[in-house]
Amino acid sequence: xxxxxxxxxxxxxxxxxxxxxxxxxxxxxxxxxxxxxxxxxxxxxxxxxxxxxxxxxxxxxxxxxxxxxxxxxxxxxxxxxxxxxxxxxxxxxxxxx
Numbered sequence: 001x002x003x004x005x006x007x008x009x010x011x012x013x014x015x016x017x018x019x020x021x022x023x024x025x026x027x028x029x030x031x032x033x034x035x036x037x038x039x040x041x042x043x044x045x046x047x048x049x050x051x052x053x054x055x056x057x058x059x060x061x062x063x064x065x066x067x068x069x070x071x072x073x074x075x076x077x078x079x080x081x082x083x084x085x086x087x088x089x090x091x092x093x094x095x096x097x
Contacts, residue, residue, distance in 0.1 A: 009040065010050065010061050016040055017048065023076040028053065030064065032077040049074060 008019040010033055017033035024030075029052040035044040049070060052061040064070055075082035084090055 009036065010052075012048075012050065012061060012063065017050070018043065020047075021077045023073065025073050025076060030073045030077065031061070032074075049077065 008022075008031075010017045010019060010031065016036040016038070018036050019031045019033050022029060022031040031050050031052065033048050033050055035046040035048075036042070037044060049064045050061045051064050051069075052059050054060075064073065071085055075085060
């Protein structure tokens, strides 16, 4: 992970991701990230929620795939999304437009 005080870039499986938002839940750090181009100059339209753990003074991050965890943490990272999680039919309507 790189952090220059203005933004944080996380590396996952050799790919770089820009941190858009982060929160703490149950003592763990979660981040909402967007993929970067290899030169780190542009964003790629791919987003993930990751969980970061600390062990032996090092930070390890992995992609969150557990649906229940995502339902809890995603609204903390992106408040606007709570409406769609609580009302899935609205998301379906949005996707049909």
